[in-house]
Amino acid sequence: MKTRITELFGIQHPIIQGGMHYVGLAELAAAVSNAGGLGIITGLTQKTPELLAREIARCREMTDKPFGVNLTFLPTVSSPDYPGYIKAIIEGGVKAVETAGNNPQKWMPLLKEHGIKVIHKCTSVRHALKAEAIGCDAVSVDGFECGGHPGEDDVPNFILLPRAAEELKIPFVASGGMADGRSLVAALALGAEGMNMGTRFIATKEAPVHEKVKQAIVAASELDTRLVMRPLRNTERVLNNAAVERLLEKEKSLGANLRFEDIIEEVAGVYPRIMQSGDMDAGAWSCGMVAGLIHDVPSCQALIDRIMGEADQLIRQRLAGMAG
Numbered sequence: 001m002k003t004r005i006t007e008l009f010g011i012q013h014p015i016i017q018g019g020m021h022y023v024g025l026a027e028l029a030a031a032v033s034n035a036g037g038l039g040i041i042t043g044l045t046q047k048t049p050e051l052l053a054r055e056i057a058r059c060r061e062m063t064d065k066p067f068g069v070n071l072t073f074l075p076t077v078s079s080p081d082y083p084g085y086i087k088a089i090i091e092g093g094v095k096a097v098e099t100a101g102n103n104p105q106k107w108m109p110l111l112k113e114h115g116i117k118v119i120h121k122c123t124s125v126r127h128a129l130k131a132e133a134i135g136c137d138a139v140s141v142d143g144f145e146c147g148g149h150p151g152e153d154d155v156p157n158f159i160l161l162p163r164a165a166e167e168l169k170i171p172f173v174a175s176g177g178m179a180d181g182r183s184l185v186a187a188l189a190l191g192a193e194g195m196n197m198g199t200r201f202i203a204t205k206e207a208p209v210h211e212k213v214k215q216a217i218v219a220a221s222e223l224d225t226r227l228v229m230r231p232l233r234n235t236e237r238v239l240n241n242a243a244v245e246r247l248l249e250k251e252k253s254l255g256a257n258l259r260f261e262d263i264i265e266e267v268a269g270v271y272p273r274i275m276q277s278g279d280m281d282a283g284a285w286s287c288g289m290v291a292g293l294i295h296d297v298p299s300c301q302a303l304i305d306r307i308m309g310e311a312d313q314l315i316r317q318r319l320a321g322m323a324g
């Protein structure tokens with residue numbers, strides 16, 4: 001399939017694997033890229049720029065296809081070594097960066113100077129327009145359904161994507177709630193040039209996470225996610241578990257007095273314990289409502305082939321037949 005996104009990134013299929021903390025390691029990024037999509041290494045999961053450089057080199061050993069790096073700009077006071085991470089990306093010859101979180105404007109000249117394509121992930125049309133204005137090549141439009149941080153506007157993709165299409169000149173991919181060929185065709189119909197998936201890619205053979213994480217996603221329904229940290233205006237969609245219930249209870253009882261310190265135990269530093277050790281109640285971990293559409297753990301190749309096959313059939317048979 002050819003879209004503005006496949007052209008932009010030099011990939012075969014318009015499918016991107018979004019950056020995911022402690023999931024987006026070289027194994028997953030390489031598997032997605034080898035299957036014709038765009039795999040993404042999560043920059044900040046690597047504790048130092050040197051470790052990111054090593055992860056990029058490891059990915060390059062596993063694929064000769066294009067892959068990218070996610071850089072999440074955190075709203076924290078003690079900032080990670082972003083110049084160091086960007087240096088590792090440039091020196092590693094990576095030509096695609098997925099930015100997320102705070103506005104990446106400060107880093108755009110350096111990235112552009114090195115011919116790096118930037119796709120910014122955002123949850124509103126106004127942020128997408130800002131990304132376009134500062135020179136991003138594309139945006140990933142993340143609807144309210146998404147796993148991770150859906151923002152505070154709560155606009156689902158059936159509205160958000162066509163609104164983005166009304167306003168944007170740069171290409172965008174649909175993100176949040178995407179799982180299969182139906183998602184892809186719907187995203188294209190709503191004006192997107194492809195799709196970005198997070199949760200769906202965790203439940204794949206190559207995702208370097210504990211088997212219990214994959215099985216939790218397969219077992220979950222669309223009713224099993226919760227929104228946490230709303231009172232802190234740092235909303236995150238997570239899979240419900242004992243820690244999340246404890247966290248929500250604290251949010252309820254403390255109300256407007258809630259501070260980050262009150263919930264630190266449920267959210268800080270929990271990813272390695274969940275993703276690597278399979279300690280499923282260790283804390284809150286991002287997961288999309290799309291878990292309800294995930295019923296198996298295929299390889300990335302089988303998943304992407306299936307999506308493209310379904311999309312082709314939907315377009316050529318179901319939709320063409322209806323139009324006829």
Ligand SMILES: Cc1cc2nc3c(=O)[nH]c(=O)nc-3n(C[C@H](O)[C@H](O)[C@H](O)COP(=O)(O)O)c2cc1C
Nearest residue numbers: 018019020021100146147148176177198199286288
């Ligand atoms: C476990 C997990 C961790 C994530 N970590 C990050 C991250 O570190 N940076 C980021 O920009 N997005 C992160 N995301 C968001 C994904 O990149 C993607 O935008 C989102 O999962 C799309 O929604 P979906 O899960 O419905 O496909 C994460 C998502 C999940 C499920």
